[in-house]
Amino acid sequence: MEDYVIEMLHITKEFPGIIANDDITLQLKRGEIHALLGENGAGKSTLMSVLFGLYTPEKGTIKKNGKEVKINNPNDATALGIGMVHQHFMLVDIFSVLDNIILGAEPNKCGFLTKKEAKKKVMDLSEKYGLKVDPDALIEDITVGMQQRVEILKMLYRDNEVLIFDEPTAVLTPQEIDELMKIMKNLAAEGKSILFITHKLNEIMEVADRCTILRKGKYIGTVDVNKTTKEELSTMMVGRHVKFAVDKAPANPGAEVLKVENLCIKSKLHSKDAVHNVSFNVRKGEIVCIAGIDGNGQTEFVYGLTGLDDIKSGKIILDGEDITHKNIRYKNTHGMSHIPEDRHKHGLVLDYSLEENMSLQRYFEPEFSKAGFLNKDKMREYSDRLATAFDVRSSEGAKTIVRSMSGGNQQKAIVAREMDKDHDLLIAVQPTRGLDVGAIEYIHTEIVKQRDAGCAILLVSLELDEVMNLSDRILVMYEGEIVGELDPKSTTLQELGLYMSGAKRDRVKEA
Amino acid sequence: MKEKTPFLKRPGVQTALASLLCAVLGILIGFIVLLLMNPAHAAEGMWAILKNFFKYSNNTKNLMYYFGSTLVKSVPVILCAEAILFAYKAGLFNIGAAGQYTVGILACVYTAVALHWNWFFALLAAIVAGAVWGLLGGIVKAFFNVNEVIAGIMLNWIGLYLTNIVLGRETVMDTTKSETYEIVKVNPSGTLPGFLQGLFGGNQYMTIAIPLAVIIAILIKIVLNKTTFGYELKATGYNKEAARYAGMNAKRNIVLTLVISGAISGLAAGSYYLTGIEHFKIASSVPGMGFNGIAVAFLGGLDPIGAIVAGLFVEYITLGGQYLNTNYFNPQVADLMVSIIIYLCGFVLFIKHIFNKNKASVGAVNANAVTDADAAANEAAKSAIEKTKTPDTGAEKEV
Amino acid sequence: MKKFLALVLALTMMVSLCACNKGGESKGSDSYRIAMITDSGDITDMSFNQTTYEASKAFAEAHNADFAYYKPTEDSNEARVASFNNAVADGYNVIVVPGFLFASMIETVATDNPNVTIIALDVSAGDFSAGYQIPANVVCFTYQEELAGYMAGYAVVKEGYKKLGFLGGMAVPAVIRYGFGFVQGANDAAKELGIASEVEVNYVYGGQFFGDSDITSVMDTWYQGGTEIVFACGGGIFSSACEAAIKVDGKVVGVDVDQAGTIESQYGVKGLCVTSAMKGLAATVTSTLQGVFDGKWADYSGKVTNLGLVSGDDASLNYVQLPTDTWTMTNFTVDDYKALVKAMYSGEVSVSNAIDAVPATDITVTMFDNIH
Structure with missing residues (x-):
């Protein structure tokens, strides 16, 4: 016994x-x-x-x-x-x-x-x-x-x-x-x-x-x-066989889409900068990943980049235009898509229905509103179309309150929204956090598809598997600085770990 | 999976049910209070309150007159409730509605009595005054991050004393009566145009304020549900961070929301005082209208149309107190009863919460069948554990 | 006050006995039902409303008639009208309304309800709109409060007080008459004593008929600044004066009814209330109701009666007086009082009832801004 x-x-x-x-x-x-x-x-x-x-x-x-x-x-x-x-x-x-x-x-x-x-x-x-x-x-x-x-x-x-x-x-x-x-x-x-x-x-x-x-x-x-x-x-x-490795062809980078120059962001916790002197670029058709241990400035960096927080100094150039001091709406409507780190805090209005969340970035466009009045039919059509295209499942379709959906489907809804809207740069911050194997596989596939369609992708991830499998270039962030740029094909997990823990660092390279 | 939500589980129906239950509960507890005071006449007393103006059923003129009075007196509390729920949808608790109402009184009474303005402009003055008061609260909230409740309370007092000072002047205040002059006597053009007065037993206080309140409620409903502004507002209310993420201008929306809310509160004052039914007296506390509006807003399930029903109910009960026989109950009992009933109105959300407790499948749904229950279980487990373990259970979850 | 009431009761019984003697059996108890409506105050104000209420109720009980009182939901004409209609719907047909605020109500309802008798206290012709003809089913009473105020002012100065105060309720005509009478009385007494330069009166209106902390603090300033006695004139406002007075052993003068008993028992200080400027509210209520019950409404119908002095010899018959049963003053005796009444009745002493301006005086009168 x-x-x-x-x-x-x-x-x-x-x-x-x-x-x-x-x-x-x-x-x-x-x-x-x-x-x-x-x-x-x-x-x-x-x-x-x-x-x-x-x-x-x-x-x-x-x-x-x-x-x-x-x-x-x-x-x-x-x-x-x-x-x-x-x-x-x-x-x-x-x-x-x-x-x-x-x-x-x-x-x-x-x-x-x-x-x-x-x-x-x-x-x-x-x-x-x-x-x-x-x-x-x-x-x-x-x-x-x-x-x-x-x-x-x-x-x-x-x-x-x-x-x-x-x-x-x-x-x-x-x-x-x-x-x-x-x-x-x-x-x-x-x-x-x-x-x-x-x-x-x-x-x-x-x-x-x-x-x-x-x-x-x-x-x-x-x-x-x-x-x-x-x-x-x-x-x-x-209940079926799952692939762990991401299928992707070698990257074929094109023109520069995002250029970040000497970006500094103040910390809310201490007097040091949370992000210090960060410079790099992302080109069409490549996935650039910012890797690092949580709390090394990635969150602040993304907030600064997308406009959620103020930046101290530096320049952000998107498609050749200086957008450093533009507001969030401007950035969102001029080529930037953002899958946020915290889908409950930023990505969704949980008490809104799926259709209302699907048009969160576009409700003001003429397609969805006229003279200040929303076109609910269009919103529904749009939501249904995205839900079908991105396999977002919900019990009551477009009317479903997002709070009642599973985490995976919530994330898929965000991914669908950000990927469908007109954009040249996709910022994906921990896009698979808390999701199960099936959903992760799906989102990874979609990100690769985006890349192959010519989109520039900036991935921020804490998952080493994701970093190694998905990215074309790895930038390691340590204490708010980029301490190394690695090629996932030639680097090892151990080496990546050394950079992430601050044990090893290169001269900050000019991107 | 694609079938419709069962009738009883629709949020709207649940809110209505919860509100009804609150009202019934309030009446029951009120009845118990009456029983304790005077068992022999409790039933009669309760009946008198509920029967209300229908005691005039053999006198159609009086019946319609007092039906009209109930409508007239419901208008300000309904409008205050509209103001409060509008702001509430944007995540702002406009406790300053009371002060915005007060400066609304200041503006419309002063312009109508002292300056002899026409009703339209006097009403407009009340709206503008309320809006300005809302703006002050909105600015400190948006740009200096001062909690709107604190700003609201302070502005309530400032508004009250300002009103006392201005309306205490002899040009508006009839010092022998210690109340402002009757508008209809000093400036007949200052009172609102009548509305169906003949139908309502010649009730001279029946004015366009009544249809106006209904129009405002419908407008608010439309703004909240059909416009991009309402969409932004509710998004901000539900999740400020997500609204920011989506590029909405949070500061502008805060200010605008409080301005509109204040304007409606000001309108509430104008649509009451410009009927001539009430005169301003120097007051040592802020008029309760704005606060009663909170109860009405919640009783109405935070719905613009629900607020109309709730406002009528609250005013009906309030006015019912006077029909209590004073030989058996002193008049304070009537006030007590009314307060109990209104107090219980605040429990709508609580009762809704009870409705949904243990109903695991409600709302929690997912693509694959099992997930429904699982997600709900998750949610229930979270809240239950929160309750057993930590004191900081999210009151915000409720709202 | 109790004694005054007892007196009233005794008077009532006497009158009713007389009525019996005449053989006309009062059938009032079946056909008349009495109701009272309050204005802004409540029936627990220990003053105006309470006296009216108690007198009406006592009369109703003595005559086996139904009685109820109605408290409007708010302080507005509309609410008072609603209470009136409510009372009428309940079958009441004699309505007692104390307070000049009822003038508008009477204008609204009186002609529509010719079968309902309205007894209005403190309502004068001037309270109605210009040109308003008082209907036959209404009687109005006013009082010459200035006479009662005069007596009180005269008495306390003669008694030896030099630093006086007047705390009115709201600046309504009745209160103003009390106040200006008080000032005139103090002035005349001071002149007679040749101390006009030493006597001072602080004069203020509280703006409401109940005491509160703001009013109490003004009273504290007065009493601590040397004021010896304050005429607390307006409903429950005496509480503020009394609270301030007991801290420095000061005194007060009551109003409307003999408040010596209630004030003393409430504050536990003997002699706190030196005297009271009374008007015969209860007597008016009782005698008018009696008239109604006796079928003598014609004597009252449509009239506005200004009640004051009716006798120079028997001061207790007057509608304005000081209470002699609870007399506490020693320098100014009951006999002095009777002599004063006689002089006033005869016209030897005249008191102005004008309320538009503060009476001209030799003593110093300091006017304060209304507290509320």
Whole structure:
């Protein structure tokens, strides 16, 4: 008999008209890292919500240490030692690390906080599991990776035995991902049991012991990771064979489209420039990628380039025209398309319908409005056309409120909008962030198509695979400066890593 | 997948239902209050409030007259609600509507009484005054990033004292009555032209303000839903950053929104005071109209047409208080009842939220069938965890 | 005030007994139903409205008649008209309305409701539009408040107070008459005593019929600047004067009714209210209602009666007076008061009722801007 800490047996959860989980069994051994793999919408979150007490399943039982338990709400789950690190952190920005960790379980004597002991416990935990944090720093001042550690410490502080990680790497840099993998292994070694929700195959191969695969609400199987391959896992997940490498012909660069000269942008955090003296160019028919670890000025650079933030000095030339001080609308209507880094913050008005979002960059054009009045029919036609062309799927077509669409389809909608509008330069910032394999494959193909159609593409990415596979030229950004230009065909991941970590740098080349 | 949303799950229907439920709940709680005060006559009291002017059912003239009065008195609160919801759609909470209303009073009363302006120009003056007050709030919000609520509250007081000073002058203030002179007596051309007065029992306060309010509501509905300006405005309200990303001029829109909102608030004042029904008295607090407008806007589900219905309801209940028998309930009870009902109006969004709780499939939809539930589960899990773990649950999610 | 009420009640009973003696059994209790409508204030103002309310209610109870009062939704003519129609719809046919603001209401409703009797207090002919003929179903009463104010002003100066204050409510005619009477009385007393140069009057209107912190702070300034006594003249505004007075052992003069009892019990300071300038509201209400019930409406119909002094010998019969039952003054005695009334009745002492300008005086009168 195996030693299972949690068993979810034959779980069935239905929603009106939909079976979200159809007879799913998941058994978590003590001290193992168990991956839960599936595309967006495969039923992973529903299954975890059942475990966390947010939903009551129609059929099936949950056992803890072999004994059947009822979990009716999150408090029951917490009492059973089950904790969850969510993809989007649940932290209070203006509180310190320590305050966030003890929040909800504040140690007190007669109603007064006794933080000293709490601090000691946190420091001990952080020592034991190698989770280095500064307990007095404010959440808003620390990196995303640090914030995640705080989330993990929160669970450990509550003495949870079963830790659920919901797509924890989606927001991390490669280095942070490595760190996290180490931490997870440490935790497992110390006897914690981990459920690891992801759709990134590399991570599963690296860290997980076993893997359960779901597809469209159904249980596909549980495999031992060391007896399988990435290809096998992806086939189980998607139901068909997926290509990992991007098919593309060699680039055939033409005339210069974008020229950036000595661009400097002030930092909002410190007195140094966030972007310093950046110069390069992008030509027709090539994909230039800015690579780098998150937080090295890429975001600020893109904001400055597109007009979302002010720039301090330098020049931006698009199609031979100096657009440095033009406003956003001007840039958008004069050849610049922008797939933003944060699709929820910038890319979409989530409470608008699909059709309204599809025309977000064009509603003012004569095609869509006359004398200040919108032409809703045209907007709908346009939206339907793009949705068909770019395979954007939604339940109610053009009327669907975008908030209710899946992340992949939301991103496809943005991609469709930005690619369809008249442009010479496409700025794509982390275009595949948080998407599943199928969607990534699709977006990569589209970007290559754009390139081959003669568009200049500036890609900003944190994913090394993407950087290596998709780009024709790589510019590495470190601490706001371009520290190297690499050719993806001749460079290695290791070399790229050295540039990204600042260990190696070239003279800034004149583009 | 392509089928229509079930009737009960349409957002519009849900809002209407939630509003109705709030109103019913308010009436129920009001009834309980009456029961506590005087069990023997509670039912009679509640009936008196609800029956309202229909007590004149055997006197058609009075019946129509007081029906007319309810309409007349609903106009300013409806217009204030329109002003507030218009700004709200752009993500601005125009608490300054009260002050814009107040300077609207200042402008129309002063021009009509002291300067003997014709009603059209007096009304225009009220609109301009409200717009200017909105502009002041808009400028500090857009260019100095001062929260519009704070700016609004301050401008409310400035507006009030300014109005007190100007309208306290003897050219407009009848000092023996401590209220401004009757417009109809000093300047008959200053009152708004009548509207269906004969039909409404000769109610001399029935003016074109009533159809005007309806026209304004329809206009706002059109602007919000059919124009590029409304499109930009709502986009800014839903997601300011996305609006910026799309190249919309956020500052211009903020200023313009508050100017329009202020103009409507000013119009609210003009369309009430220029009927002659009310005279300005030196006040030590900002008129409540702008604040009641907030309740009405929410009760109306933030819909321009809904606000008309909500405004009529609130005014109906407010005026119903006077029909309570004072031998059994003192007049403050009527005010209390009305306040309770209006207070509960603010719960529309909350009730809508309850409607949608646990209804996983509502709205959450996707191309492949399972995803619906999954996305919803995701969403529900997020909000539930937020609630259990952190105090900063997004109130903004609600709105 | 209670005693005054008791007096009124006793008077009422006497009158009704008389009526019985005459053999005319009052059938009023079936056919007359009494209602009262308030203007801007409420019936808990411890003054004008409250007195009217209590007198009407007491009369209704004594005669087994229905009684109700109506509070308009807001302070506007439209709302007062609505209350009137509401009362009429409820079957009330004798409506008591205290306050000059009701003049417009009467103009709107009186002729349309000829079967409804309207008793208006404090409403003078001048409150109506020019040329308005008061209909037969309306009676209006005004009071010579200047006489009551005169008595109070005269009394307190004779009593020895030199630094006086007048705190009016809103600057409505009745309040102004009280105030100017008060100033004239103080002036005459000071001249008689030869201390005109020493007597000062601070004079202000609060702009409302209730006290608040702004008014209290003005009163604080006065009392702390040496003012000894303030004539608090206007509904509930006395609360501001009293709050300021008790801090420095100052005094007040009440208005409309004998406020000594209520003020003393509310603030727990004996002798805080030195005297009150009274007008016979309750007596008017009671006697007029009695007249209605006795079928003597013709005596009242369409009239505007200005009530003041009716007797030089028996001061208690007058519609304006000082309360002798709660007399506290020692230098100015009840006998002095009676002598004053006699002189006023005889015309020996004349008091101007003009309200357009502050009376010319030898004493110093300092006018302050309205507080609100």
